[in-house]
Amino acid sequence: MNQPADDLDTLLREHFANARPPLAAQRFVEQTLERIAVARRRATWIRRLTQAAALAALILVSPWLIRGSTLLSENLDVWLTVGTQWLLTPAGTALVVGCAGLAALGAMVRRWR
Amino acid sequence: MQSRLSAAALGQAADSMIIALACAGDEGAFTELVRRRQARVRKFMYHVCRDRGLGDDLAQQVFISVWQSLGRLRAVDAFDGWLKRIMVTTWLEELRRRRIPTTGEVDAEQAGAYGERTAEKLDLDAALGHLAPDVRLCIVLSYNEGMAHPEIATLTGLPLGTVKSHIARGAAKLREWLAAYDGGGR
Numbered sequence: 683m684n685q686p687a688d689d690l691d692t693l694l695r696e697h698f699a700n701a702r703p704p705l706a707a708q709r710f711v712e713q714t715l716e717r718i719a720v721a722r723r724r725a726t727w728i729r730r731l732t733q734a735a736a737l738a739a740l741i742l743v744s745p746w747l748i749r750g751s752t753l754l755s756e757n758l759d760v761w762l763t764v765g766t767q768w769l770l771t772p773a774g775t776a777l778v779v780g781c782a783g784l785a786a787l788g789a790m791v792r793r794w795r
Numbered sequence: 796m797q798s799r800l801s802a803a804a805l806g807q808a809a810d811s812m813i814i815a816l817a818c819a820g821d822e823g824a825f826t827e828l829v830r831r832r833q834a835r836v837r838k839f840m841y842h843v844c845r846d847r848g849l850g851d852d853l854a855q856q857v858f859i860s861v862w863q864s865l866g867r868l869r870a871v872d873a874f875d876g877w878l879k880r881i882m883v884t885t886w887l888e889e890l891r892r893r894r895i896p897t898t899g900e901v902d903a904e905q906a907g908a909y910g911e912r913t914a915e916k917l918d919l920d921a922a923l924g925h926l927a928p929d930v931r932l933c934i935v936l937s938y939n940e941g942m943a944h945p946e947i948a949t950l951t952g953l954p955l956g957t958v959k960s961h962i963a964r965g966a967a968k969l970r971e972w973l974a975a976y977d978g979g980g981r
Contacts, residue, residue, distance in 0.1 A: 698939035
């Protein structure tokens with residue numbers, strides 16, 4: 683402790699040590715547990731609503747998801763070929779080297795911190 | 796999860812056992828934990844907020860936060876330090892929510908000419924109430940929780956110099972007010 687010891691120090695410590703809460707411990711514990719029970723019920727409802735909303739959203743967007751996955755499977759080979767060819771050009775190689783450098787730098791900064 | 800131990804067994808169990816069980820989701824152990832820590836949390840909240848109803852409300856919020864995140868506590872030994880952090884955070888959030896200015900040496904609006912109000916019962920409790928919230932928080936953490944200045948700085952996010960200054964100036968103000976009261980009252 684860094685405070686100089688004097689009468690006020692003693693007075694303050696006694697004051698804090700002697701303070702008593704007004705509400706009986708049992709009543710406080712009961713009220714706290716009631717509030718936790720309410721919070722738990724609310725959390726359960728929110729989780730269920732979120733799950734239901736996510737499921738509904740999935741059903742709603744499923745036609746687009748199916749169309750997208752079909753498109754992806756049809757064109758993935760072509761896109762990969764084009765992408766690989768571009769990465770082999772000087773600009774693509776420079777981009778890859780730049781990204782790798784940034785990632786390494788980020789990792790080093792994280793380690794230093 | 797229902798408790799694995801009877802209420803009597805929980806009442807006699809060591810703190811570390813109760814905390815470990817509560818972390819594992821044991822409801823009886825959590826109730827026992829609330830019972831064991833309630834006086835400390837309520838006293839702290841009352842001393843910083845100066846309102847018994849609000850103090851109990853904030854203490855309950857602390858235990859709700861504890862319940863919500865107890866599963867993430869890694870070490871049982873760290874529980875009391877972790878609880879202290881939740882207590883301080885809950886109070887600082889309350890201050891921000893109510894837009895109460897936290898800085899300054901003294902709550903000037905309330906304090907007024909403190910030394911002149913000798914007819915009123917001006918004890919240490921009332922004098923503490925006139926300190927600005929930040930100053931009062933540092934005084935309470937130092938004298939009620941027995942924390943060292945660097946610990947208070949870490950917990951509150953205030954610079955160490957500010958913590959030292961708050962405690963020194965707060966104590967000086969209390970001395971000044973109490974002396975004025977003693978002098979004026981006699």
